[in-house]
Amino acid sequence: MSDIFLNHEQVSRYLTDHREDFKQKLLSEAVNVGSKINEILEKGNIDLLKNAEILARYIVENKDERLVEFAKVEGIAWAQHALTLEFKLEWVHAIRRTLWHFLYQYDQLNEDNESSRKKFFGLEKRINDSVDQFLNNFFISYSDYKDDLLLSQKKLVENLSAPIIPINNSIAVLPLIGMMDAHRVNRLEEKVLMGISSMRIQTLIIDLSGIAEMEMNVIHQFDKILNGVSMMGCKSVLTGLRVELVREIVSAGVSFGCQVDTKGTLQQTLKEHLNI
Secondary structure (H helix, E strand, C coil): CCCHHHCHHHHHHHHHHCHHHHHHHHHHHCHHHHCCHHHHHHHHCCCHHHHHHHHHHHHHCCCHHHHHHHHHHHHHHHHHCCCCHHHHHHHHHHHHHHHHHHHHHHHHHHCCCCCCHHHHHHHHHHHHHHHHHHHHHHHHHHHHHHHHHHHHHHHHHHHHHCCCEECCCCEEEEEEEEEECHHHHHHHHHHHHHHHHHHCCCEEEEEEEEEEEECHHHHHHHHHHHHHHHHCCCEEEEECCCHHHHHHHHHCCCCCCCCEEEECCHHHHHHHHHCC
């Protein structure tokens, strides 16, 4: 194998000439993935056999930059289509074993004497380092894409769960639903204060009928938000206070102060403020 790295094109050509044998050997090495090839192709438009050939060629030809870029593209593709990582891991390890099998065959055909131990271990390190480099960049790309997706979805949910809805030039409604935790109330503070400033809101009607519960520290933080609203010259009106939530507010020792009005329902409040 001493000449492998001096004859990249020859080895690559050898793999191309034995493409079908390479595929069959690969499928025998990856039993679980082999039965999923068509399913993965249909679901994500990912041709595993073609991509395996591309990866093997990049490894043999020592094209590290292309290998890394290919790994990143593959990572995003698998993340986009929520494909199982177990299959990818099994598939790449099968590519590793299959590539070694064909490198051994190539060596048998092209050298009369056995390769020295030093040369063999040098080759072993180069090939396995390349495969590991592909796997590392693949998983980093996959993870980064998933993290960005989760973050964007989280922001979308936060925006949808706390929309400031303008009613006219001076009045807006903020319906709150679900569980109000510390993270969410901090995001709410930023959104409310920025919204009052940008939309020039004079009266903000906050409907709490969709809030299941608030922890004590969240109630105190919510009280601070109402104080901030008042400091910006905006009137707060709370509607839809459920019995359970009122008990939690009382237990927390919060009264919200005189700067806040409370009304029974959102419909009642809108009727009073819009003279419907």
